[in-house]
Amino acid sequence: MDHIDRSILKALQLDSSRSIAELAEFVGASSSSCHRRIKSLEAAGLIVGYSALLDPHRLGLKLQAFVEITLESQSRSAMESFEEAVSGFDDILECHLTSGNADYILRIAAQDLEQFDRIHRECLARLPGVSAMRSSFAIRTIKQWKGYPTG
The missing domain is CATH 1.10.10.10 (Winged helix-like DNA-binding domain superfamily/Winged helix DNA-binding domain)
Incomplete structure (x- = not known):
């Protein structure tokens, strides 16, 4: 390159x-x-697709939440079961396996706290093998993701 x-x-x-x-x-x-x-x-696989960036506020998604998930077990089967379940929920925008205190960090967008509560009850609470869940809410976006550095 x-x-x-x-x-x-x-x-x-x-x-x-x-x-x-x-x-x-x-x-x-x-x-x-x-x-x-x-x-x-x-x-070469450097470009894997094309998409449009949407404005979440204009879509009515004014709440951004980051949910830290700790599993009861870090066994292969527990992690695979959790990851498969996460893939089935459109309300979970991103899921990252992490090091540190939490096993995973999820990103959720919602219209408001009421909708987040619905997502929590109908989606997050149904994820298998979760021993702890901690949510943090973005107050304001300081720097929006614009892409990966290309050197």
């Missing part, structure tokens, strides 16, 4: 809706070269 590939990755993370011509101009390459590079980055 050279500086043009890195520039393409950075630019696509910021706005993947640009045309190839706009992207090529932005990174200082020809359209055909830019297109070939994108196809090569896709084939």
